[in-house]
Amino acid sequence: MPDISYPVVVAAAKTWFKLGAVDVQMEGIEHLPETGGALLAVNHTSYVDYLMAGYPSVARGRYTRFMAKREVFDHPVGGPVMRSFKHISVDRSAGLESMDVAAEALRRGEIVGIFPEATISRSFLIKDLKTGAVRIAARAGAPLIPVVTWGCQRMFTKDHPKDFKRGKTVLVKVGEPMYPTGADPVAETAELRSRMEALLDACIREYPAEEQPPGSWWLPASYGGSAPTLEEAEAIDAEEKRKRAARKREKAMKKRKK
Template sequence: MSEPEAGRVRTAGMEPTYATAIALARVGFAALGLRLDVEGDERIPRDGPVLLAANHVSFLDFALVGLAARRSRRRVRFLARHDVWSSPAGAAMTAMRHVPVDPAAPAAAYLRARRLLLEGEAVGIFPEAGISTSYVVRGLMPGTAALAAQTGVPIHPVVIWGPQRIATAGRPVDLHRGRPITVRVGEPLPVLTGADPRTTTERLGAVLQRMLDEVQDRPEHRPRPDEPAGWHPAHLGGSAPAPELARSVERLPRSAVPPTWGTGARR
């Protein structure tokens, strides 16, 4: 990667569509009275390539991961399902330089993400390739690890917890105000050039699960003793489906690396 490419970053003033999307997200968060806690965002560099890898628990996760880059004034280019580009949001997704992922032909998305990193951009990926309905880290796609190994960019692990109580797969939308939301950025994971993607993916899964375990068990995120908690993982006393049951119904690509990392309760 050349110096000019590594240092190239787009400024906020050049991206009115992205600025509008951020403003709308802020209005939505304020309307919901979210109790947002963003931790570790000082770890995101202000320039040069950044590779963010986050767990996926809700339909709000894209906007929330974007908060992790707010302190460093970065615009995150997310990999997202290609069918979003067929919706009214398609033009905005293109303007914000997000990357469509076609599960039948993922190589194109990989190449675009690599190019963005080489241009010094921040790229955001949800390597679970879908929402985990058990709320533990499910099998991960190895593309994030492959990008890190090919470009030399470390992986910044990010965990999100709380928005699954508002809008997520298989549950009704709940617009009660004042939900606690935690977004936590971990220490960057260095990846050697040419490192085995599967081994790196297993390492990333273990880190994400450990971070998620710690956040999920915080007092503000625990359900009340008498509260039905389909939004909380089974191993912590919630009534979300157990990982084994969730895996039997979730659609996970064949190339996903199976979860070997377990949860804090099982280690």
């Protein structure tokens, strides 16, 4: 089935970049294969990461099929949109099945995108990674390519108002491919995280200083910003998860009473 939605969104994104003076600077796109499958492991700092992390593939004449939680596909509006892009539904209660679906897409020659941190990093640093990325790549015999974006969090992320004002820079760095064997997923995941951290460090240090003054809320504390530390962010995430679970229990109780 031909792609219909993707070209339209790519054209709209390019128009936005031009009219909004969004300076998207990409490096390392030569690491993306022109043909054949590849799994992109992307850091997660914002709600527009899909768009920016998929842009290097577009530069290579290809599209990225992102893995996303099943709840997005269950949404009456979001579901049809996600399926039109041929993105991949992830059921967290059926992890092996989701990995099989992603591996099959890689074997078909697709570029697949995954966020191994699972959720947005409030610290904007690389969180602990799930082992799914290396396991999927090993299962499919596909290269695993780290991709890091920086600057997207300034536009639309957790705990902060949207800001799509003109004149923002976004850096996208594509690293050299890894070839996981799956023999030691924990060690291979640690290597992936190390590579992503190196790319992120380069992004932060190369970002225009005038757009990233000391104390900026979008800058990690370890780089002179006021974002939460990894530990503080983890505590916030845990509280958010607790409240979400409580709301679900309350909703379920109300249903049983009806």
